[in-house]
Amino acid sequence: MRIIAWLVALGCLFVTFLYVKEGLTSTDELRWLNGYIAGPLSALVVVPMLFRVSSLLKNSGYGGKVPADFRGAPIGMGTVVAMGRTGLSINDQPQLLITLDVDTPDGRSFRAQAKQLVDVIDMQAVQPGSLLPVRYVPGLNKVVIATDAPQHELQQAFDRIRLAKGLVTPRQLQIAEHGVETRAVVLSMAPTGEIRGGRAVAALGMRVTRPNGSVFDLVQEKTLAPEMVAHVQLGAVVRVRYLPQDESEVVILVPAQS
Numbered sequence: 001m002r003i004i005a006w007l008v009a010l011g012c013l014f015v016t017f018l019y020v021k022e023g024l025t026s027t028d029e030l031r032w033l034n035g036y037i038a039g040p041l042s043a044l045v046v047v048p049m050l051f052r053v054s055s056l057l058k059n060s061g062y063g064g065k066v067p068a069d070f071r072g073a074p075i076g077m078g079t080v081v082a083m084g085r086t087g088l089s090i091n092d093q094p095q096l097l098i099t100l101d102v103d104t105p106d107g108r109s110f111r112a113q114a115k116q117l118v119d120v121i122d123m124q125a126v127q128p129g130s131l132l133p134v135r136y137v138p139g140l141n142k143v144v145i146a147t148d149a150p151q152h153e154l155q156q157a158f159d160r161i162r163l164a165k166g167l168v169t170p171r172q173l174q175i176a177e178h179g180v181e182t183r184a185v186v187l188s189m190a191p192t193g194e195i196r197g198g199r200a201v202a203a204l205g206m207r208v209t210r211p212n213g214s215v216f217d218l219v220q221e222k223t224l225a226p227e228m229v230a231h232v233q234l235g236a237v238v239r240v241r242y243l244p245q246d247e248s249e250v251v252i253l254v255p256a257q258s
Contacts, residue, residue, distance in 0.1 A: 066135055070144045073135040075157040076104040078112070078143065080130045086115060093117045098126055102134060102143060105160035112136065112143045133157065167197050167223055168251075175251045179241030184208040184250065186236045192221060199223040204232060208240060208250060216247050228252075 065071075078100030088095040098114045114134060118126055126132070133154050134143040146154070159176060162168045168176070188205035195201065205219045224232065232238060232252070239253040 066144045066146070066148050070135045070137065071148075073137050074104065075146050075149055075153060076102040076134050076136050076143070077158060077161050078102040078114075078132050078134045080126055080128050080132065081111070082128060083126050090117060093119050096126060098132075098145075100132065100134065100143065102136060103161045103165065104136070105157055105164060107164035110141070112141045114143045114145055116145055165197055167199070171249070172251050175241050175243055175249065176253070179243050179251065180211060181239065181241050181253070182209050182211060183237055184240045184252075186232050186234055186238065187217070188219070189232055189234060196223045199225055200229075202229075202232070206238075206240070206250065208242065208247070210244075218247065218250065220249060222252065 066073075079102075080098060080100055082099040083096050086095045086097050095115055095117050098116060100112055100114065101109060102112050103109050112134070116126070124130075133146040133149060135146045135149070136143045159168070159173055163170065163173050184206040186204060187207055188203070190203045192201045192203055201221050201223055203219055204222050205217070207215050207217050209215050222232075240250040241253060242250040
């Protein structure tokens with residue numbers, strides 16, 4: 001996993017170089033924005049997420065595997081509530097007792113605990129408020145961090161949980177899973193004053209580039225997590241998906257651990 005993370009990091013840096021080069025040599029406004037925004041966002045958002053999972057995988061008390069009782073168990077998303085040391089250390093790596101509020105794809109929520117060996121340099125990944133994927137067994141108040149789960153499985157669980165919590169609609173989930181991926185430029189962002197599911201609602205104006213290079217504009221309301229607000233400011237380039245037969249709605253793609 002560490003090797004994969006390094007390869008992705010180098011790939012993102014190379015893509016960033018190409019974007020910047022394109023931005024410097026092009027007079028087209030959209031390409032300029034792609035060069036200075038899209039590339040760096042990939043390096044800043046995607047790569048740190050891979051290194052976080054990589055670190056936890058490397059330092060897992062099970063050598064990167066989950067206990068037998070949890071193998072193949074459903075995946076939930078746990079928000080860290082508290083963490084403390086158990087008193088056990090292995091190779092100077094403390095074992096932490098992490099308390100999490102876990103959301104499941106079927107709409108349930110429960111509090112549980114997980115024990116995990118964490119290197120001191122990775123403590124930020126398990127601070128209160130951090131979101132961690134976990135495997136859980138229904139009826140138990142104990143979970144394990146899902147260090148064995150592939151990225152597509154994490155994304156699927158993340159999407160299903162957002163659907164169960166009402167943060168996305170079934171149609172938006174359909175677009176996210178089956179739509180055409182492309183890019184859009186944020187033309188406007190105006191808060192509506194409404195709050196849904198504890199998140200602010202904003203009217204986003206976007207110019208979407210079709211696969212053939214033509215564009216279309218639309219304005220639609222989106223619920224925004226606090227960490228996402230910085231990525232949808234005026235002029236930002238975002239990854240989106242839409243259904244070619246219906247351009248009335250797009251879905252902004254976010255990482256599984258956003």
